[in-house]
Amino acid sequence: xxxxxxxxxxxxxxxxxxxxxxxxxxxxxxxxxxxxxxxxxxxxxxxxxxxxxxxxxxxxxxxxxxxxxxxxxxxxxxxxxxxxxxxxxxxxxxxxxxxxxxxxxxxxxxxxxxxxxxxxxxxxxxx
Amino acid sequence: xxxxxxxxxxxxxxxxxxxxxxxxxxxxxxxxxxxxxxxxxxxxxxxxxxxxxxxxxxxxxxxxxxxxxxxxxxxxxxxxxxxxxxxxxxxxxxxxxxxxxxxxxxxxxxxxxxxxxxxxxxxxxxxxxxxxxxxxxx
Numbered sequence: 001x002x003x004x005x006x007x008x009x010x011x012x013x014x015x016x017x018x019x020x021x022x023x024x025x026x027x028x029x030x031x032x033x034x035x036x037x038x039x040x041x042x043x044x045x046x047x048x049x050x051x052x053x054x055x056x057x058x059x060x061x062x063x064x065x066x067x068x069x070x071x072x073x074x075x076x077x078x079x080x081x082x083x084x085x086x087x088x089x090x091x092x093x094x095x096x097x098x099x100x101x102x103x104x105x106x107x108x109x110x111x112x113x114x115x116x117x118x119x120x121x122x123x124x125x126x127x
Numbered sequence: 128x129x130x131x132x133x134x135x136x137x138x139x140x141x142x143x144x145x146x147x148x149x150x151x152x153x154x155x156x157x158x159x160x161x162x163x164x165x166x167x168x169x170x171x172x173x174x175x176x177x178x179x180x181x182x183x184x185x186x187x188x189x190x191x192x193x194x195x196x197x198x199x200x201x202x203x204x205x206x207x208x209x210x211x212x213x214x215x216x217x218x219x220x221x222x223x224x225x226x227x228x229x230x231x232x233x234x235x236x237x238x239x240x241x242x243x244x245x246x247x248x249x250x251x252x253x254x255x256x257x258x259x260x261x262x263x264x265x
Contacts, residue, residue, distance in 0.1 A: 026221075026252060046206060046223065049251040064249035066187065067257060073154040090183055090249050 021054040030063055043068040043079065057101025061094040157225065157244055158260045160190045168195030168211040168220040175250040176218060186247040191256060193220055194242045202232055209235070209243065210253065218252050222259040231261055 028048030034041040047067040052059045065086035070076035080086040164186065171193055175182040195211030198219055207224040222243045235241065245259030 047248065047251060047255045047257075062251055064251060064255060066248035067255065069257070072150070072152070074150060074152045076154075077152075087187070090187060091251075 023052045023054060025050050028061070039072075041075065043070045043076070045069070052098075057098040059096060059098060063092050065090055065092055155246070155258065157190060157246065157258045158227075162192040162244060163189040164191045166191060166193055168193050169213050171220055171254050172213045172215055172218050175254050176215065179250055183249065186254075187249060189247055190244060191247050192242055192244045192262060193222070193256065194240070195220060197235060197237050197239050197241060199237065200232070200235055202229070207232065209241070209259070211241075211243075218254070220256065221253040222256040224259050224261070228260055235261070 026049050027046070028050045029044065029046050030048050031044040032042070045063055045067045046069075047064050049062045050059065051061075065084050066080060068076070068079060070079065171186070171191070174185070193211065195213070197209055198212040199210045201208045201210075207229055209222045209224065211220040211222070213219050222245050240263075242262040243256065243259045244262050245256035248255050248257050
C-alpha cells in the first residue's frame with residue numbers, strides 16, 4: 001500500500017477535454033523513484049486512465065500494474081512477482097475527492113498541487 | 128590447503144559472474160519470441176469487454192500478434208502508440224512500440240492493415256500491448 005501512495009505523490013496528469021463536465025485521459029503518466037545505496041529504484045507507467053469530474057471535484061485513476069517499465073529486467077520481474085503480485089492484482093484503482101476544489105477558479109492552464117481525500121475507497125482489484 | 132583456497136576463489140568468482148549476469152538480465156526481446164496468441168483486434172477487445180477476468184488470465188503477459196487496421200498513429204519522441212480500429216465505439220487496441228520500431232513510422236499510415244506483436248498488460252478502456260513490433264513490415 002505504501003508503494004501505491006508513492007505513485008500518487010509523483011503523479012503527473014495531462015487532461016484532455018471531453019463533453020460534459022468530465023475530463024478524461026488515457027495518457028497519464030505515473031512514475032516512482034527511490035534511492036538506495038546500491039541502485040535507484042525507478043519505473044514509469046504510461047498506461048494510466050484518469051477521470052476528473054469538474055463539477056464535484058471527484059477523481060478516479062486506474063493503472064495497469066504490468067505496465068511499469070524498469071531499466072533492469074530483473075527489477076521489473078521482482079516488482080511484478082514479489083512485491084505487487086501483478087498476476088493476482090493486475091489493476092490498481094484510486095478514487096478520491098480533491099480537497100479544496102472550489103478554490104480552483106481559473107480556467108487557464110495551470111498546474112495545481114492538491115491533496116486528495118481518498119477515504120472513500122482505495123483498493124486493488126482482485127482480478 | 129593452497130588447493131582448497133584456489134577452489135574457493137574459483138567458486139567465488141563464478142558466483143560473482145553468475146550474479147552479475149542475472150543482475151543485468153536483458154529485457155524480453157519481443158521480436159525474437161514466438162507468438163502465443165494470434166488474434167484480430169476486434170476479438171481481442173470483445174474478449175476483454177465481455178469478461179475481463181477471464182481475458183486477463185488468457186492474455187496477460189502473453190506474446191500476442193494482433194491484426195487490425197490502423198485507426199491512429201501517435202509519435203512523440205519518447206513514445207509511439209498505434210491504435211487499431213475496432214467495431215466498438217469507445218475502446219480500441221493500443222500498441223506501444225519499442226524504440227527500434229520508430230524508424231518504421233514513415234511507412235505506416237491510417238487505414239493500413241498491420242500485424243503487431245507485443246506483450247499484453249491489460250485493459251483500461253483499451254486493450255494495452257507494450258513493447259510492440261510491426262510484423263508485416265520489414
